[in-house]
Amino acid sequence: MIAAEVAWLCFLFPFAGALLSPVLARIHPGLRDYGALFFSFLAALCSVMFIPYLFHPEKLPLESAFVWLSSPIELKVGVLVDPLSIVMANVVAVISFIIMVYSLGYMKGDPSLARWWMWMNLFIGSMLLLVLSNNLVFLFVGWKMVGLCSWGLIGFYNKDEKKYWIGGPPPTKYTTPSHCGLKAMVVTSAGDVLMLGGILIMYSYARTLNILELYETSSIWLPEMAKSSGMILLMSILLLAGPIGKSAQFPLHEWLPEAMAGPGPVSALIHAATMVKSGVYMVARLIPIFFYGYWVAGCSEASYFFILIAWVGAITALVAATQGMTALELKKALAFSTVSQIGYMMLALGVAGLTISSLEGGFTSGMFHLVNHALFKACLFLCAGSVIHTVHSIYMNDMGSIRKYMPFTWIFMFIAALSLMGVPPLPGFWSKDAVLASTLATHNYPLFLLALITVVITAFYTTRFVGMVFHGRESKNVENLKQKGAHLGEAHRTMVVACGVLAITIIVLGILGLPLEHLLHEGFGYTLIEKLHLPVEHATEMSHLLVPLLSVISVVIGIVPAYLLYFSGKLDPAGMLEKHASLKMLHKFFWNRWYIDSFYYMFFVGGITRLFTSVPRYIENPLDKFFHKIIPSIPGRFYSGGRDILASRYGREEVEGAPAEPVVGTSLGFALLLVLLFIAFYLIAMFIRVWL
């Protein structure tokens, strides 16, 4: 077994790669590309070396740290290796490496490749720092840096050429990549700063930021905190704001659909496989604290943490899925799906604390779904990237029937799509089933119902986008391309290989689904129960078949109408919309994203714009006038020498014609007044001193 120190290398290698990129780019383009790839490979290698530990959870957790700051705050910075961080690090590093291989082909010939590799490696390093850090500050450092990288990568095409715009078609507005980057930065930052507030509230009671110490000492500081009523609730809300922002959960989910303005690999890397998972990771990290607080220390406020995140997850899952049904841009459909699937993970983590028996089940199913989703969503996005690359359009109605041109991409995307729907025996089925089962086990039926409806909708929109892209009728765009003699076929071989590797992994994981779930269950369970001594009652066994049966039935309910509409062509989607006014209204509602985005633009962007435009008018300018015109004019009546001096030198007209004219003379006057005042005070002081 390797030492914990190796975990440092996981993120130091990509950071080194990022720093070296501009240097390597000067030497040789090949060195630049393969050098960047090499560093991300090393990161993946280091992460994989920790997998054996998952089979021996009793040897965990490991820590390696050094004193970074001793006063006024004592902080040891280091790495923490436990089942959670091993799983996360492997998801991040391995999938990132595959995506790096893919981007070798996708980004070929781009003029800003050095910048590209730099951002990508910086991103991978930051994400690994986030998941491996042993303390909340460096977790937050990684957190902020992935945010920054996502800003750089979403707005990668920062010249905002028309071909990179997303949104539309008119009347829906287009958005430029740099706008999308800014939007992501601002929205996620709003969550970030609040989360930092939550961390600091935690620190002010616990006086430590080390994750393990926080767990260990929670029996001391949590009851202390519970003494001031509302404090735990406040901390929960603040702490959850970060994950809700970063993982694009309701109500801070609106940035993710726009984040698709970045190049294809970015969408796969940041907005599907890794970065958006950081919120899930953070929630998972915090669960032991709040679980302890609620079920052991008896702080009733701690339960709000779980209730909040479970409901946020369930609502997000539904809201985003409905939007996915109407999306026209392929990547945006996938983005809505990502938001929705992360909602499942949040739901699972939320239900983990709703009853005393659901901790293991909820925790494991949430993380298991995270792993699976990372794989199939990365595969979907990479395939989508290939398709968009080939047909030169982001809209699904510009594709259609391209299965024959891109057979491999079709197969890979199909496999991933089945997994997304939750078709057995693919991994998506196992983990979604686990999420549903753990939700049902809490007997919280509204949550379960929301989750089940989302399964139906997921099946619908997945079938829809596969049908619209690969089946159905050929679109005009494809015909035009064919006429022009454009190359309609598989993309660059690194792209096909990357997608293939992911698809094969999905199948393997599907076959090994149950053993894998068991392994995670053992690992997490051991850490939570044996190491952290959290109390767990084993639940009464539920009927094994009920949940899978419901889940499969829901999938079928979703697939059938979508198949008729988008595969076989037996029903015409546009015609149906025309015929049923209610359907049309619903479509409009979903297409406009429940009007949440428009509301945010109106309320926040519009509101702040109104605020900052009125600030100069109603506050700054009157203040300016008061200080620079009205006050100086008072002594100016007694002393206008300054003006005369200037006037005699530069002509009276010039001086008097100047707009804020009294300022000149009167500030001289004021200055003189102050000097006199000063002398007077000095004399008085001296006098008092002597006299006393």
Next chain:
Amino acid sequence: MIPHILLQIVVMPVIASVFIFLTRYKTGRKAGWIAGITLLYTTALLCLVCIRVYQGERIYEEYPFGPMINFNLLADGLSIPVALIMNLCCIVLAFYSIHYVEHRIEIIHGELDERTWLMYYTRFFFLFPFFSTGFMGISFSTNLIAMYFFMELLTIIPLYFIMAQFGYSDFIERYKVALMCLFWGIAGATVFLIGILLAYTTTGSFEISSLSALSGNPAVTWVILCMLLGLFTKLAIFPLHVWMPWVHAEHPTCIAGLLAVYANIAAYVMVRVLILPLYNDFKVFGIPIMAMALITMVYGSLLAMAQNDVKRFAACSTISQISYSVLGLGALTIWSIEGGLFFFLSHIMGKAILFSTAGILVYVTGVRDMREMGGLVSRMPITALLWIMGAMMLSGLPPFSTFAAEWIMFTGIFIFGTHGPSIALAIAILGITAVGLTIAYTFWSIKRIFFGPLKPEFANNDKIRDPPVLMWLPLLLLAVVSIILGLYPKPIMDLFHLVLGSVF
């Protein structure tokens, strides 16, 4: 051992300045280098002092001047990091100014004969080193009158004269704004002086160390009030901030960065003169100070959003950023004070970079309105990098030192908030939310200036490219310093702790 090391640090810039003045027609073109190299020398001395202080020494030099007034200099853990970073900013801007002043003279006076040109050119560098003297003097003074003297020196010699002679706008407007700056500077310093004199009436001494004798005395409230009012004028706390946008906008950009130092140094004075000796009496003022700081933070951010002028934009962001350190000082916990001071240092580095980059933009494009820029990243990648770094530093993003500072500072503010009155907790949460506003306006400015399509008038202009090395390299090095301090803040925090740790 170097004799009179602190005196050298304070006086050497003045000697350089006199030298530049006397040899102005001979070494005129080298004036910038002379100033820069002198500052490099004093920085080297500062580093030596810093090492000795870090090892636990307190360096104290006595220079009596008259009855009760002296120019004694003290280097301890509090003054030395502040002095060092301020001097670094001065060096960077000295080298940056070498090209910038040429550009200013050309804009203001057009074609000139060699002798007149040299006269103007050396005049700038003759005035410039006084910044360093003023900053070092304020940091090292142990006497209140000496401190006041250096404050006034800063306002009158470098600020007023440089602004009046090298500022933007036409002649009248320039003088007007310079006078405005002078007026505000003197007003602030005078109110501060009134506080000093009030204290003197009770203690009979001008020494900072004797201020603690005031503790518990009824007069102390008035002393603190007067001094605070004076410092608030310097710190541009709402509503005493109105001078800042004017002054920053009309300044030649090469010293605008130092104007942020000039304003923010009052935070150091506040710790040195008020918080350290009068901690118990100062506690009453904690929450009002925090509230005012919060208002200024939000107000400054909104004002920054409303600006289209790239220089005014930076000025309004200074208003907002300075208040962060004031918020930290107001919370009066060891974390927030050390963090607040660290934030002050991080902010001046960030602001030096941001302002100077704004200067580069004006230097290269000749445009100040952000609406007329756009897409410049393709032509000016290094400038864009610098601006992005500046934006990151202001927004408190890692790995820059602002992040570490903000984190330490807000730790203190939250500790005060959770264990103090609930209004303090509300201020803490609102304060940390205001950081979000900073991110919004700084990153918005990046988009406005550098992203999007390049304007056609720039596309056809070959002159739109990165400036000479001497203008960007010093800034980049300053950013590296900030990154180093951000990655490993232990030395600087240990230094602060030497002084503050023993008090709290």
